[in-house]
Amino acid sequence: MAAKQNSGNNKLAMTILKGRTFIVLIILLIFFSITADNFMSAGALLTVAKHVALYGILAIGMTYVIITGGIDLSVGSVAGLAGMIAGGLIQEGLTLKMFGVTLYFSVPMIVLITVLLGALMGMINGLVITKFNVAPFIATLGTMYIWRGFANIRSNGATFSELAGSEGLGNTGFEVFGRNLAGTAIPCGVLILALIAVAAGLVLKKTPFGWHVLSIGGNEKASKLSGIKVDRVKIWVYAFSGFCSAVVGIIATSQLVSATPKTGESWEMNAIAASYLAELPWQAVSARLAEPSSVRL
Secondary structure: OHHHHHHHHHHHHHHHHHOHHHHHHHHHHHHHHHHOOOOOOHHHHHHHHHHHHHHHHHHHHHHHHHHOOOOOOOHHHHHHHHHHHHHHHHHOOEEEOOOOEEEOOOHHHHHHHHHHHHHHHHHHHHHHHHHOOOOHHHHHHHHHHHHHHHHHHHHOOOOEOOOOOOOOOOOOOHHHHHOEOOOOOOEHHHHHHHHHHHHHHHHHHHOHHHHHHHHHHHOHHHHHHOOOOHHHHHHHHHHHHHHHHHHHHHHHHHHHOOEOOOOOOOHHHHHHHHHHHOOOOHHHHHHHHOOHHHOOO
16 A cells, blocks of 8 residues: 555656646746736737747757757757848849849748758758768857858848838738738747647657657667668758748748848757757657667668
8 A cells, every 4th residue: 555655656756847847837927927917918928929939949840859869059040041031032032143134932932942941951950960970069050150141141231121022023921920810819920830849749759750760869879770861860850950940030030021130149049948848758758769679660
């Protein structure tokens, strides 16, 4: 009887320990709700959600990277450069000097170009880390400054303002990503965060690629011996992180209706903190996958 009681107490203690982050969050919410007026009002919560969505999307990409034992310090710079790319395409278009023409793209095409370039930047991180055997911290620290430099070069440090587009050029509607969903008070960024979170969770738990990511996080050597293409998986993981960063750059630029090279400065710290504090359940899975016999292909 005493043994069962001790077992129950241990389980309760472990549950509280695992959920300590959320417990502290609830305590803080209660405290500020009492001490600050309108802290828990619908308007205040939606405003917070609007900003938290940006860090949440960054954290999803960062989580994949951290699971594989890496780190991505360039996410804020990728977001800043992505915003400058989108803003420049809206305001100035793409000039082809050799043909003497300037091309203007529709907003969906601008978004597609921007997220693909973001994924490419992430892929470059992955290639440097895997093919040149550079430590993730060093590699992404370097590209953090490179992407930020390109963001400043894109406009010589200036800001692309009033990104409303032109009806004649067919590039209006970019501001929709920074607004609320039609007929609701829900920010568009929150919906995008939810969609990416659900998709990322399903990929991680239900697909071979997700199991390969978890396997690498559990035991990279065992994963290689099991036939998993570790370098290829890591490259795609960093590409996904770059994709998420580009999405954040688009949303942030849309919210401001202007693009500035300073967008995303120090956001990588928030993304890393969010990834670690969440204490995702993959830790238990990766611990089990540490045993070579349990690697699932």
